[in-house]
């Protein structure tokens with residue numbers, strides 16, 4: 733089969749090694765009852781592995797030429813639906829039409845928006861992504877560790893995350909400049925923030941890490957324009973040490989902080 737030239741601006745780096753592709757699909761623990769939404773199927777190499785394990789695959793591809801090739805390949809195959817669109821404009825649960833899993837070797841320039849988009853409601857039971865290794869390390873980082881930051885706290889408030897294995901750049905055509913890693917995300921049955929709290933929570937966490945070197949007593953004042961007494965009261969109610977820096981706060985600490993602030997309004 734001849735393919736169009738890879739489009740760099742769409743993050744097109746294709747995987748061909750069937751062993752790695754099979755391992756990615758295995759990490760998702762797919763059964764014959766499952767619907768899998770695939771993000772960025774490209775030339776369909778991972779799609780093949782998903783189709784052989786799942787009941788249905790809904791593949792969302794933005795590239796018109798690649799979407800056409802996939803439609804042709806799976807014409808008449810009821811197990812595969814190809815949606816030609818920007819994944820960020822598709823509600824994944826609606827596209828799946830019921831419970832679903834997510835898989836994707838995703839374009840690296842929009843990994844973070846994709847991770848959070850795929851956590852919108854209704855959420856998948858679990859998701860597996862091939863992402864830039866450095867992003868995977870930030871997603872799974874524990875509080876007080878080197879890579880812990882806003883991405884870690886925001887994602888871990890909604891889901892658990894594991895870096896399952898690393899993939900060398902040479903496994904892709906064309907090879908990207910960075911190493912990759914397989915990331916498994918499992919939405920929490922008891923998310924630390926509700927749907928309504930998500931946006932203010934994210935803004936607060938991003939804002940707090942903007943003051944990474946400051947202590948929380950200063951961070952809270954700067955973030956919310958408060959006086960010292962009010963800031964101290966909110967931190968006490970949230971059970972957060974005023975002298976701690978944002979990088980040691982757990983996602984649960986941040987969630988309590990948001991609620992303590994809301995309660996003071």
Ligand code: SAM
Pocket residue numbers: 742743744745746747748771772773774775776777778792793794795798817818819820836837838839840842
């Ligand atoms: N899954 C294939 C593989 O493993 O070889 C391709 C992976 S490639 C890293 C990323 C794919 O995502 C490309 O096919 C690209 O066209 C597609 N893509 C890029 N931006 C997208 C978007 N916003 N929505 C849907 N697909 C997108």
